[in-house]
Amino acid sequence: MIELGVNIDHVATLRQQRHTVYPDPVEAARRAEDAGADLITLHLREDRRHIQDADVEAIRPILRTRMNLECAITPAMLEIACRIRPHDVCLVPERRQELTTEGGLDVVTHFDSVRDAVSRLHDAGIRVSLFIDAEAAQLDAAQRAGATVVELHTGKYAQADADPGARETELARIRKGVEYGLTLGLRVNAGHGLHYRNVQAIAAIDGIAELNIGHAIVAQAVFDGWEKAIRDMKAEMIIARQAAASGRPA
Numbered sequence: 001m002i003e004l005g006v007n008i009d010h011v012a013t014l015r016q017q018r019h020t021v022y023p024d025p026v027e028a029a030r031r032a033e034d035a036g037a038d039l040i041t042l043h044l045r046e047d048r049r050h051i052q053d054a055d056v057e058a059i060r061p062i063l064r065t066r067m068n069l070e071c072a073i074t075p076a077m078l079e080i081a082c083r084i085r086p087h088d089v090c091l092v093p094e095r096r097q098e099l100t101t102e103g104g105l106d107v108v109t110h111f112d113s114v115r116d117a118v119s120r121l122h123d124a125g126i127r128v129s130l131f132i133d134a135e136a137a138q139l140d141a142a143q144r145a146g147a148t149v150v151e152l153h154t155g156k157y158a159q160a161d162a163d164p165g166a167r168e169t170e171l172a173r174i175r176k177g178v179e180y181g182l183t184l185g186l187r188v189n190a191g192h193g194l195h196y197r198n199v200q201a202i203a204a205i206d207g208i209a210e211l212n213i214g215h216a217i218v219a220q221a222v223f224d225g226w227e228k229a230i231r232d233m234k235a236e237m238i239i240a241r242q243a244a245a246s247g248r249p250a
């Protein structure tokens with residue numbers, strides 16, 4: 001089956017907007033698990049625009065599922081990850097001025113630093129995922145760097161919402177990436193920019209193990225409440241996967 005990682009970054013965004021104590025990402029994580037989240041994803045950005053170090057510390061021990069900590073490859077972040085020891089670390093590229101994560105990690109170009117980071121995290125007992133674009137060269141490099149998991153960046157697919165041709169091109173690229181990643185023996189996850197109307201085609205791709213979704217769930221929670229927003233997203237994913245498996249249109 002397919003797993004849902006609920007990304008709680010933008011619960012913290014709302015809190016940081018006014019430096020209040022609410023809404024509390026710890027409560028968001030606990031209640032996400034109650035609603036069926038298979039894991040909790042959070043991105044500790046270098047600029048600390050949403051998730052704070054204290055959030056990561058507080059959430060790690062209360063989780064009943066697993067923590068997927070997203071971070072950039074910097075000495076400080078690797079230090080934090082090795083101290084907190086989440087179940088998974090997903091290494092992501094970061095640019096200070098970006099609105100959100102714009103592209104995948106360029107493992108080909110930064111091969112040595114990625115390989116060293118993977119090795120250091122593995123030594124700490126942490127599974128490592130690399131957030132990459134669905135390109136054969138990046139998948140090859142990810143495997144050679146020692147990662148056992150990749151997360152394919154679905155941002156371009158999501159941006160093509162209004163352009164059916166571009167959407168199909170991106171979907172085909174992701175399908176091909178999943179297929180190739182599996183032949184390399186990688187666990188293949190995906191995420192970024194997925195929402196209630198575009199998640200189905202991605203969830204239907206056989207072989208994707210997990211989708212990480214945040215912004216759309218937090219947005220939907222404004223209208224429906226947090227738990228319902230999570231349950232509904234998971235239902236969309238599972239129905240799409242089951243329909244694809246049985247040859248029915250989702």
Ligand SMILES: CC(=O)[C@@H](O)[C@H](O)COP(=O)(O)O
Pocket residue numbers: 007009042043045070092099100101131191192214
């Ligand atoms: C790496 C990734 O795709 C997520 O972490 C996403 O970027 C959410 O965090 P931001 O919205 O801060 O980019």
Ligand SMILES: NCC(=O)COP(=O)(O)O
Pocket residue numbers: 007041151190191192193194212213214215216
């Ligand atoms: N890695 C992708 C993620 O965690 C969620 O991204 P988004 O749904 O907030 O765009």
